[in-house]
Amino acid sequence: MSPGRVCSDMYDTILVPTDGSAGADAALAEAIALATAFDATVHSLYVADTSAAQPETGYVDIVESFERIGEETTADAVDRVEGAGVEAVSAVRTGLPHRTILDYAEEVDADLIVMGTHGRTGLERYLLGSVTEKVVRTADAPVLTVRAPDDEDERGDEGAAGAER
Amino acid sequence: MADATDMRFVVAVDGSDAAERALDHAVAMTLAVDGDLTVVYSVDPDVYDTGGPDPQGDRSEAERRLIVEDVEDAEARGEDVLADAADRAAETGLTVETELLYGDPVETVASFATGEGYDGAFVGHRGLSEREERLLGSVAKGLVERADLPVTVVR
Numbered sequence: 001m002s003p004g005r006v007c008s009d010m011y012d013t014i015l016v017p018t019d020g021s022a023g024a025d026a027a028l029a030e031a032i033a034l035a036t037a038f039d040a041t042v043h044s045l046y047v048a049d050t051s052a053a054q055p056e057t058g059y060v061d062i063v064e065s066f067e068r069i070g071e072e073t074t075a076d077a078v079d080r081v082e083g084a085g086v087e088a089v090s091a092v093r094t095g096l097p098h099r100t101i102l103d104y105a106e107e108v109d110a111d112l113i114v115m116g117t118h119g120r121t122g123l124e125r126y127l128l129g130s131v132t133e134k135v136v137r138t139a140d141a142p143v144l145t146v147r148a149p150d151d152e153d154e155r156g157d158e159g160a161a162g163a164e165r
Numbered sequence: 166m167a168d169a170t171d172m173r174f175v176v177a178v179d180g181s182d183a184a185e186r187a188l189d190h191a192v193a194m195t196l197a198v199d200g201d202l203t204v205v206y207s208v209d210p211d212v213y214d215t216g217g218p219d220p221q222g223d224r225s226e227a228e229r230r231l232i233v234e235d236v237e238d239a240e241a242r243g244e245d246v247l248a249d250a251a252d253r254a255a256e257t258g259l260t261v262e263t264e265l266l267y268g269d270p271v272e273t274v275a276s277f278a279t280g281e282g283y284d285g286a287f288v289g290h291r292g293l294s295e296r297e298e299r300l301l302g303s304v305a306k307g308l309v310e311r312a313d314l315p316v317t318v319v320r
Contacts, residue, residue, distance in 0.1 A: 010197060037198060038197065133306070137290070143317070144316070145309045
């Protein structure tokens with residue numbers, strides 16, 4: 001995109017929820033391209049999913065380790081965004097993923113939420129894609145979905161190549 | 166993203182307010198990158214139930230009660246919606262291509278956008294609940310699930 005010819009008021013704040021997956025990576029790349037063209041700020045948000053931690057199984061430890069992963073993941077994202085010459089903000093929140101993403105989007109008045117979708121096959125797509133699906137269905141802000149490169153296929157190819165060796 | 170002059174977008178419209186907002190979004194994006202925009206409408210004749218409050222009985226009763234909209238009427242409605250969309254885009258100085266598709270929009274819009282090699286798609290979403298969406302289907306959800314290109318869903 002050429003940054004010269006833009007309606008720069010269209011996107012000012014772009015939110016990219018991340019979980020460190022290939023889908024989130026693809027979403028971040030798209031967000032950087034848009035932010036470059038529209039002179040926007042990219043927010044990288046990691047949600048430490050409290051539904052994955054039960055009180056009886058060391059709740060505090062698990063949430064803390066999620067938060068640590070979140071700090072690292074969003075720091076990597078900020079490096080990538082700033083490396084492209086775009087302003088970046090990182091945030092780590094605790095809660096239910098889709099609800100927390102919507103709350104954060106409202107809090108920072110996001111003009112666009114960019115999220116990854118996964119490959120077309122397998123259980124992984126069903127489970128991990130469900131947060132994106134919920135956000136698409138319920139967000140007030142426009143949601144841009146980006147499909148991750150077909151990593152299942154690549155993995156399948158590698159597996160086949162490995163079997164031949 | 167590819168070079169600015171190469172960017173081609175597609176937006177699906179159906180005459181709804183959400184689709185109009187999706188169109189506005191698509192127009193702004195297209196102008197921003199000096200790209201091209203195609204507006205599509207999928208002709209999918211409505212089926213009306215003319216019967217009373219009782220559930221349909223046997224098949225012959227269903228045939229008496231259900232009226233399938235004439236395809237030409239559905240086409241004319243599509244042409245109107247596309248013309249309105251083109252006019253709306255023209256107000257911003259953007260000339261758009263328009264295209265009538267035929268069939269369930271969940272299928273046709275996704276395959277058109279993917280098959281024609283667009284760089285991004287825009288679609289409106291009426292904010293259905295999970296249950297409504299499962300019953301009615303949703304073009305937005307269908308696009309997000311099926312299309313390989315980036316899809317922006319606008320409420």
